[in-house]
Amino acid sequence: MKEEVQLLIDLQELDQHIISGRKKQEKLREEQNELTVNTDKLTALIAQLDGEIATIEAERSEINQSLLKEQDNIEKSEAHLPEIKTQKEYLAMLKEVDVAKKQTKDLQEILQDRDAALATIKEDRDEKQQELDNLQSTSNSRCSEINDLLTEIDESLVSEDTKRAALIEQVPPRIRQRYELLLKRRNGSALVEARRGNCLGCNMHLPPQFFNNMLKKQGIDSCPHCNRLLFVMPEGE
Numbered sequence: 308m309k310e311e312v313q314l315l316i317d318l319q320e321l322d323q324h325i326i327s328g329r330k331k332q333e334k335l336r337e338e339q340n341e342l343t344v345n346t347d348k349l350t351a352l353i354a355q356l357d358g359e360i361a362t363i364e365a366e367r368s369e370i371n372q373s374l375l376k377e378q379d380n381i382e383k384s385e386a387h388l389p390e391i392k393t394q395k396e397y398l399a400m401l402k403e404v405d406v407a408k409k410q411t412k413d414l415q416e417i418l419q420d421r422d423a424a425l426a427t428i429k430e431d432r433d434e435k436q437q438e439l440d441n442l443q444s445t446s447n448s449r450c451s452e453i454n455d456l457l458t459e460i461d462e463s464l465v466s467e468d469t470k471r472a473a474l475i476e477q478v479p480p481r482i483r484q485r486y487e488l489l490l491k492r493r494n495g496s497a498l499v500e501a502r503r504g505n506c507l508g509c510n511m512h513l514p515p516q517f518f519n520n521m522l523k524k525q526g527i528d529s530c531p532h533c534n535r536l537l538f539v540m541p542e543g544e
Contacts (some may be wrong), residue, residue, distance in 0.1 A: 309525055312538045318474045319498045325467050326495045328460050335453045342446040349439040356432040363425045374414045381407045498536045509533035
C-alpha cells in the first residue's frame with residue numbers, strides 16, 4: 308500500500324476519533340444544560356408558589372382583622388341592648404347585630420376557603436421542594452462527573468489535534484483540500500475503500516475500467532457517484 312494512502316487512512320481514523328470526542332462533549336454539555344434548566348424551572352415554580360402563599364396569608368390577615376372587628380361590634384351591640392329605652396332603637400340595634408353576624412359568617416367562610424387553598428399550595432410547595440432537593444443532589448453529582456469527563460476529553464483532543472496538525476501537513480496539497488471538504492460534507496467519512504468493484508461509502512458499483520485502473524495504480528481516486536476519496540487494499544491484505 309502506498310504511503311500516501313496509509314497517511315490518509317491514519318488521518319481519517321484520527322479525525323473520526325476527534326469528531327466522536329467532540330460529539331461526546333456536545334451531548335455531555337446538553338445533559339448538563341438540561342439538568343440546570345430543570346433545576347431552574349423547579350426553583351422558579353417554588354418561588355411562584357411562595358408568592359401565592361404570601362398573597363393568601365396577607366388576605367387571611369386582612370380577613371382576620373375584619374372578623375375580629377365584626378365580632379367586637381357584635382359584643383358591644385349585644386351588651387348595649389339592655390340599656391336601650393325605645394322599641395324602635397332596640398329593633399334597629401337587633402338588625403345591626405344580625406347584619407354583623409351575617410358578615411361574620413361570610414368572613415369565616417372566606418377564611419375557611421383561604422385556609423384550604425393555603426394548605427393545598429403549601430403541600431404542593433413542599434412536594435416541589437423535596438423534588439428540587441433530590442434533583443439538586445443528583446444534578447450536583449452528575450455535573451461534577453460531566454466536568455471531569457469534559458476535562459478528560461479536552462486533554463485528549465488537545466493531544467489529538469497536535470497529532471492531526473502533524474499528519475495533515477504531510478498530505479499533498481492537491482488532496483488535502485478535497486479531504487478537508489469531504490470530511491465536513493460526509494460527516495467524517497472522506498476516505499473509503501473500493502472493494503469488489505463497489506464504493507463502500509455509497510455502495511454504488513464502480514465502472515469496471517475505473518476499478519481496474521485503481522487496482523493497477525494503488526493510489527487515491529474519487530468515487531464518480533459520491534465524490535469520496537477512494538483507495539483499494541493490496542491483494543492479500
